Amino acid sequence: MRSAGMRLVRAQWAPLTALAVLTLVSALLAVAVPSRTTAGYDAAAAAAAGPGADIHVKGEAGGSAAFAAVPSDAALNANALAWRDRLPPSLAEVTGEPESSVTSPSQAVDGEFRRPRLLYLGWEPGAWRRIRVVSGGFPFNRTGQTSGDMNAMVAKRYADQLGYKVGDRIGLGGLTVRVSGLYEPVNAADQFWGPRARILHPTIEYMPQTTIEADAGTALIDPAAYSRLTRDPRLKLNYDWRFPLRTGVVSAEQVRAMTRDLDAFRSAVEGRADLFPCEVSTALDNRLKEFAGRLRTAQSVVGLAFGGLVAVAAGLLLLAAGLLGERLRPILGVMRARGASLRQLAAPACGLTALAAVPSALLGYAAGRLLDAGPPQAASLYAIGLLVAAVLGLPAAMVLRERGGGLGSVTERRDDLVAARPSRRRLVLDGLLVVLAVVGVVLLRERGASSGTDPLVASVPALLGAALGVLVLRAYPYLLRAAGPILRRRTGAVAFIGVARASRQSLVGALPLAVLLLAATIAGFTSTVDTALRTGQERASWAETGGDARVDAESLDDAGLRRVRAVPGVTGAVRARVIARASSATDPAPLTVVGVDLDAYRRLAPEVPGIPDTDTGAGALVSPLAARTLGRGAVTLSRAGMDPVTVKASAQIERFPGQERNSAFVIVPYRTVAGATGFPSQVFLTGHDIDAKALRAAVPGDDVVMRRQVLRNMTGLPLVSVVHDTFRDSAVAGGVYGLLAVLLVLVVGARARGRMIAHLRALGLSRRQSRRLALVELAPVLLCAVGAGWVLGLLLPEITGPVVDLRPYTGGFAVTAHVPGLPALLGLLAALLLAAAAAVAVDRAFDTDPGNALRTGE
Structure with a gap:
């Protein structure tokens, strides 16, 4: 029994190898492509959060109320920990340890200067660990001091630029600050200094309630000086508990939760009763909402492309499994005629298919994970499971076809496209497929850009392609029948024989039509939308700049x-x-x-x-x-x-x-x-x-705005890069899958075709005519499938409507003219030429001399 199985494997090595390789490649892509896209989304989310998006809890208080709430370092840190405990999980995961600070309002420095000066007094416990004293000493003030100079430290860069040195006094109206020392940052690149630039060097600010520019800086004080400031009830101090955002850990999945949890955190902060009123301040709100809108658009459009690719891969694998089944049909028919049960038929049919598909799927998944293209996705497992189930389901259905028994199942049936009559069950299934496609389009248009990753919406291109494939398969035999009488009257026999050969293909042989149609649909859709996106961004760059360049001069x-x-x-x-x-x-x-x-x-x-x-x-x-x-x-x-x-x-x-x-x-x-x-x-x-x-x-x-730089900034956004890369890869993958379908059919049927050509060669067919015959046999399927699929791909952006809304990426400009670009048209022409070249190459490779192929009496 084992030797019989090995002989069967050796006899069917070509379709088994093809099925194994295609399963491995499909599983690899099912893992790598979603992971890579998700990694792109995560990188875009981190870039969208960007610098300066820290979460701040800010409050304003003065006098005894301020000192009672925050009397010491321990109390300041305790409040920071209390705020951290109130952070929702999504915000706690992306923020670091809280940093506390207390700052006085800006106060004008006494004296005449080239430009007015403002000075802030800052109690920054976190700053002391990040500076080193270069001159003088720390600002020690006596506890309980209410008069005299207040000791403070300033940055050396601040002192050098504005002309201060250790021991100088800075008048602030009724308060005199004495410079006790100068410091430098241990690490000027530390993100701690990002929102605290005034502590390191002078910055330009406006005088309160004016448009007059002033040099502003912050002097560091100790807890005793802070205590002294709280003794003035008219002086309102600014309290700030900063939670630095760790942009590297922000992911696209967290964005929705972060947007929701920010509102919850605001309510928690405003509802705290044991402290002076505080509020949440952050730049994350607008950034996350804008990113969420762009992400929904990207996921919707990319989901359509992914759904189509999965359908193309499934069709190609079904084609490979179907060709294997066609070669097994005579064997199964003989086994059934000798009394084998359906269970005994399932062993060679399903066993061979599982032997090729299951290990290859596992190996493809492992290879995809080893590529480490991004975080693993559950959708990858679902896609691989769907592909393997479809492949294993085909031989099971083939076994059920043999329940009638005997060689009659092989010899009496004729499954030619032209001669076959569709059963009622098949008509019902075809109608159901068309209805599902229509329902999917209606749901997609109703949900619009909010559809996101809805599986039903993502399957719309596949459903539309399958529905159109059903219609094309219905019309295809009539086209071949109509061409027969016309070609019969011509003097040459190549065209007539080629169309006759195409008409004698079985339903399995027509599977390339469905695969090619889906592949052309995805390639046409992605190339069209990608061209529309680029065109919209070009228009947006003109609208923003107003020309090739713009000068904004005072x-x-x-x-x-x-x-x-x-x-x-x-x-x-x-x-x-x-x-x-x-x-x-x-x-x-x-x-x-x-x-x-x-x-x-x-x-x-x-x-x-x-x-x-x-x-x-x-x-x-x-x-x-x-x-x-x-x-x-x-x-x-x-x-x-x-x-x-x-x-x-x-x-x-x-x-x-x-x-x-x-x-x-x-x-x-x-x-x-x-x-x-x-x-x-x-x-x-x-x-x-x-x-x-x-x-x-x-x-x-003066400001100079260059249009090419504006366009570069638009196209360089991380999410835009993800969409462009996905569309390009989808178009290429669709074309490659289509070519593989053509090559698979040609190679698997090459031996049988070679024998038929040997008969024709014995009747006078030349080598040149056999090459032309190969092209004529392929042309009907190729032209019908690619033509119908390409047209559907061009119409798909209009059919999907609101989902393909590219305005978040084009500055608000709606792009309605969906036409493919020149590279896409050249790619389509190249794919057709490659398919024709493959047909000629396979014909040449399996060209058999009639004397060796034919037996005596044939």
């Missing part, structure tokens, strides 16, 4: 404009005058007046979207917010330094380069504000390879 005269025009690469320039905080006499709401020659600007940068083509005449273009302020009549806008301008809204404009979205601005002709001086200017530039360094040198001190 003041720009005619000489400066000439310097800008003379920069290498600049071919055109249009100036705009920007006057902020203008208002009308009846409504003090501030508006921004932008003076620009719109006709010249349209000619300069026609690629900028959203600029109306209508001639405003004496009217003005207004943003929606400005339209609500101005109303329908004529309104006069003015401000100091600007001549009054009378405007009347003639049309609305959603956005204009250089202006924030949803802001109030008015676009007027440049001549109406040309006389206003002292206001910022914007210069929109176009050109080829503009020298950014020379442009910045032409306007020293």
Whole structure:
């Protein structure tokens, strides 16, 4: 029995090897691709949190209430631990040990200086462990001291820049601070100093309630000095318990929980009754919400691609298992005719399939984990289990077909596509498949971008591809039947024989059609969406910059404009005058007046979207917010330094380069504000390879925005990279799977085809004609499947609708023109040529001389 099994394995080594290799590759991809994508999501989550996103618990108190709540170092640290105990699990996992500090309000330094000076007094227990004294000593103050100098330390860099030394006194109104020592940080790169830059060096701040710049710094004090500050009830001290964010441990899975738990933590902080009122302050809220929206979009779109790839892999494995089953059918028929039971038939059919698939699946999973592409995913196990179950289910169904028994199961049935009549059961299954596809599309459009990783939604491309495959299989025999009489009248026999051979294929032989259709669908869908994403980001870069470059200048005269025009690469320039905080006499709401020659600007940068083509005449273009302020009549806008301008809204404009979205601005002709001086200017530039360094040198001190840098920043976002890489890999994987399907069918059926060609060669068929025959046999399946699948892939973004909403990645621009790019079209043509080359190569490799292939009497 064992020797018979080995003989069977040796006889079927080709399909068994093909099934084993395909299972291994599919299992490897099922592990590596989701893990890699998840790792990309996690990296994007860490980047989205970014620097400066620490969680702060802040409070303000003074006098006896402050000292009673925090009388010492121990009390300050005890409160830090109390806040840490209130942190929800998701926040506690991503934050480090709390850092406590108490800081006085900024106080103006007495004296005349080149620039005013502000000084903060900071009690920073964590700072003492991170500094070293370079001059003087620690600031020791007597406990209970209420008068005289207060000893404090300042950074050496602060003292050097502002001219202080040990022993100097700094007057702060009614308080005098004596510099007792100078220090330097042990490690200036320590993240502890990130939000405490004032402790290390002077920073530029504004004087309270003014726009006057001042040099600000923080002097370190000891607990006794802190106690002295609490004796003044009018002095409100700022308490800060900082929980540093460990961005390296933030994952995409935690983002949703962190967003929810931040609100819970705020409620817990505000509900604490044994301490002065405190609140939570962090930059995480907006960052996490923005990232969560982008993540949902990425997961929805990538899920569609992954679902399609799993379906393609399953189809290819079923094809391999089906070809193995076709070669086993005569053996099973003989066994059944000799009295073998269905259980005895299952041993060779299911056993051989399991021998090839199960070890290969396990090996592929192990290889995928060894690649360490990212964290393991449960979806990988589900995908591998689904693929193996589908492969093992096919031989089981094949065994059930033999329950009628005997050789008749082999010899009397004809499963040709043209001759076979679908049973009622198959018609019901086909109809059910179409209904499932329609239901999936309806659910997908209803849930929109919030569908995320819903398995039903992710299976929509596969369901649509399978439903279309059913329809194509229904129409395919009629196309072949219609082609038969036409080709029969032609003088050459190659085309007729090739179509006849294609018509005699069984349903298993038609599986390549379904696999190729699904592969073409995924390749078309991913390449189309990827092109749409790139196009949307290109439009967004034009909308944000307003040209190939933009100069934002505080003041720009005619000489400066000439310097800008003379920069290498600049071919055109249009100036705009920007006057902020203008208002009308009846409504003090501030508006921004932008003076620009719109006709010249349209000619300069026609690629900028959203600029109306209508001639405003004496009217003005207004943003929606400005339209609500101005109303329908004529309104006069003015401000100091600007001549009054009378405007009347003639049309609305959603956005204009250089202006924030949803802001109030008015676009007027440049001549109406040309006389206003002292206001910022914007210069929109176009050109080829503009020298950014020379442009910045032409306007020293002013901001220069380069469109190529804006576009690079958009495309360089971590999530965008994940989406681009996934789409590229999916398109390539779909094409490779399709080619493997073609190659598998060609190789497995090569011997039988070689014998048929030997008969035709004996009748006069030439080698050249046999090559053409190989192409004609492949052409009907290839063209029908790839053509139908490619069209479905192009339509899929429109069918899926809200799920393929790329606005989070394109600055709010909706991309509706879904067309594949030139690389995708070239890739499709290359795939078709490779399939044709494979057919010719296999025909050449298995070309058999008629004298060796035919026996006497044939």
